[in-house]
Amino acid sequence: MKFVDEFREPAVISKTAEEIRRLADPDRHYRFMEVCGGHTHAIYRFGLKDLLPENIELVHGPGCPVCVLPMGRIDDGLSMAQDSNTIFTAFGDMMRVPGRHGSPLQHKARGRDIRIVYSPSDALKLAQKNPDRHVMFFAIGFETTAPSTAITLMRAKAAGIGNFSVFCNHVTIIPAIRAILDSPDMRIDAFIGPGHVSTVIGCRPYEWIARNEHKPIVVSGFEPLDILQSIVMILRQLNAGEAKVENQYKRVVPWEGNSAALKAMAETFDLRHYFEWRGMGFISQSALRIRDAYAEWDAEHRFAVPGIRVTDPKAAQCGEVLKGVLKPVQCKLFGKECTPENPVGALMVSSEGSCAAYYNYEHRKREAFTQLSVAV
Amino acid sequence: MCLAIPAKIVEFSSEEKTRALVEVAGVRRHIDTGLLADESLRTGDWVLVHVGFAMSKISEEQALDQIRTLTMLGEQEAVLEEVTGYGLEDSRAAPDP
Numbered sequence: 001m002k003f004v005d006e007f008r009e010p011a012v013i014s015k016t017a018e019e020i021r022r023l024a025d026p027d028r029h030y031r032f033m034e035v036c037g038g039h040t041h042a043i044y045r046f047g048l049k050d051l052l053p054e055n056i057e058l059v060h061g062p063g064c065p066v067c068v069l070p071m072g073r074i075d076d077g078l079s080m081a082q083d084s085n086t087i088f089t090a091f092g093d094m095m096r097v098p099g100r101h102g103s104p105l106q107h108k109a110r111g112r113d114i115r116i117v118y119s120p121s122d123a124l125k126l127a128q129k130n131p132d133r134h135v136m137f138f139a140i141g142f143e144t145t146a147p148s149t150a151i152t153l154m155r156a157k158a159a160g161i162g163n164f165s166v167f168c169n170h171v172t173i174i175p176a177i178r179a180i181l182d183s184p185d186m187r188i189d190a191f192i193g194p195g196h197v198s199t200v201i202g203c204r205p206y207e208w209i210a211r212n213e214h215k216p217i218v219v220s221g222f223e224p225l226d227i228l229q230s231i232v233m234i235l236r237q238l239n240a241g242e243a244k245v246e247n248q249y250k251r252v253v254p255w256e257g258n259s260a261a262l263k264a265m266a267e268t269f270d271l272r273h274y275f276e277w278r279g280m281g282f283i284s285q286s287a288l289r290i291r292d293a294y295a296e297w298d299a300e301h302r303f304a305v306p307g308i309r310v311t312d313p314k315a316a317q318c319g320e321v322l323k324g325v326l327k328p329v330q331c332k333l334f335g336k337e338c339t340p341e342n343p344v345g346a347l348m349v350s351s352e353g354s355c356a357a358y359y360n361y362e363h364r365k366r367e368a369f370t371q372l373s374v375a376v
Numbered sequence: 377m378c379l380a381i382p383a384k385i386v387e388f389s390s391e392e393k394t395r396a397l398v399e400v401a402g403v404r405r406h407i408d409t410g411l412l413a414d415e416s417l418r419t420g421d422w423v424l425v426h427v428g429f430a431m432s433k434i435s436e437e438q439a440l441d442q443i444r445t446l447t448m449l450g451e452q453e454a455v456l457e458e459v460t461g462y463g464l465e466d467s468r469a470a471p472d473p
Contacts, residue, residue, distance in 0.1 A: 038379075041449065042445075042449060045448070045449050045450065046448070046449075091427070092457075092458075092461075116461070117461070118427065118428060118458050118459075118461035118462050119407075119408075119427045119428025119429065119461075119462055120427065120428070121408055121428055121429075122428065122461075122462065122463065122464050125463075125464050126464060129464065141427075144426055144431070145426065145427055147411050147429070148408075148411070148426070148427045148428065148429040151408065151410045151411065151429065196380050196424075196426065196431065199424075199431050199432045200431070222445055222449075223441065223445045224448075251434065251435070251438050252424065252432050252434060252438070253432075258411060258412075258431070258432070259414060260410070260411050260412065260413045260414050261411045261431075264410075264411070
C-alpha cells in the first residue's frame with residue numbers, strides 16, 4: 001500500500017482519490033489506457049493503482065518508442081553502418097536493445113565504433129569533428145523527439161555536412177491509437193493522453209477519438225496529482241455522457257502545439273505508407289521518412305537497407321501486453337526467461353516498457369515480501 | 377526516453393542565436409532553443425529540455441515541481457547523465473560504455 005503522505009500535497013492527493021471513488025460507478029468496470037510510457041513508469045513508481053478503486057483498471061499503451069521498434073530495424077541499422085569508416089550513434093536507451101546478433105553495446109564490445117549521443121545535434125557535431133568518417137544517427141522516438149532530428153537535418157543541409165546521415169525510425173502516436181481502437185479484442189473506455197508528445201502536436205489531433213469513437217481523452221502531466229486529476233476529468237465526462245478532448249497539462253501543453261516544431265517536421269519528413277510496430281504488426285501511415293529534399297542525409301538512401309525481419313519468440317506475448325489484452329505478469333515468460341537483466345521482449349528493455357515497470361516496482365516488491373514471509 | 381528536464385537559461389551564444397547555456401542541478405551545458413523560436417526567450421527563463429533541445433517554456437514554479445517529480449521518479453541520475461552528456465566538447469565527463 002502506498003502511503004499518501006509520501007506525496008507532495010498529500011491532502012490534495014487524498015481528496016482527489018476520494019473524488020475518484022465518489023465519481024466511479026461501483027457497478028461498472030472501467031478500462032483507461034495511458035498512452036505514454038512515461039505515464040506507465042510514473043503509475044508503477046508512485047503505486048497509483050493502490051489509490052484507485054478496484055473497478056478502475058489502467059491499461060498500458062504503446063507509447064514507448066524503444067518497445068515498439070521491431071528487432072529487424074536494429075539489425076538493419078547495425079548492418080548499414082558496418083563499414084569500419086562509419087560511426088554508429090544512438091541514444092543510450094537503444095544500446096541494450098537486443099538485435100538478432102546482439103545489442104549495439106555487444107557490437108561495440110566486438111570492436112565496432114558505436115557511440116552514445118544524448119542529442120541528435122551531438123551526432124552532427126561528431127561528423128563535423130571527423131570529416132574523414134561517416135556518422136550515422138539511429139533516430140527513434142515519437143513526436144516529442146522527431147522535431148530535434150528535423151532541426152538537426154536542416155542544420156546538416158544548411159552547413160553542407162556531407163558525412164552525416166539519419167536512419168529514421170520516428171513513429172507517430174495517432175495511428176497507433178487508431179490501431180488499438182480498431183483491434184477487435186480491445187475495450188477501452190477512455191484515454192490518458194501523452195504529455196510531452198502533445199507539447200509538439202497539441203490537442204487537436206485527438207479530436208476524432210472524442211468525435212468518432214465517443215471516448216474521452218485527457219492530456220495529462222506526470223505527477224501523481226496530474227494523473228489522478230486526469231482520471232477525475234475522465235470520470236466526469238463519462239458520468240455526463242460526454243466525450244471530449246481535455247487538457248489537464250495546460251501549464252506545459254498549448255492547445256495548438258508547437259508551431260516551430262511542426263514546421264521543422266513538415267520541412268524534413270513525410271509519412272511512410274506503412275511501418276511495422278513490434279507486437280502490433282504493420283500500421284499504415286504510422287511513421288516518418290526523410291523527404292527527398294534531404295535524401296543526401298537519409299541513411300536509407302545512402303546505404304542498402306537489408307530489410308531484416310525477426311519474429312519475436314512465439315512464447316513471448318509482447319503484442320497482447322502492448323495492446324493491453326494481457327497484463328505483463330500474465331505472459332508466460334514474464335519474470336522467468338524474460339527479465340530486465342535478460343530481456344526477451346522489448347517491453348522488458350526500457351524502463352518505460354510496461355513489463356520492466358511492472359517487474360521493477362511490483363514484482364520485486366512481491367518477491368521481497370514472499371522472502372520476508374518465508375524468513376519469518 | 378520521454379525525459380523532460382527543467383533547465384534555467386544562463387546566457388545565449390553570441391555566435392549562434394539558437395544556442396544557449398543552461399544550468400541543471402549545478403551542471404552547465406549548451407542546448408538548442410531552435411524549437412522555441414516563437415517564444416522570445418530571455419536569460420533567466422526556464423525551459424523543459426528533451427534530447428538537447430528546449431521543448432517548452434515553463435515558469436520557475438513549474439520547473440521546481442518538475443524537479444521534484446523527477447526526484448520522486450528516481451530519475452536524478454538519468455537526468456544528470458543526460459545533461460552531462462550534452463555537447464561533445466565535454467565528452468570526457470560522459471560515460472562511454
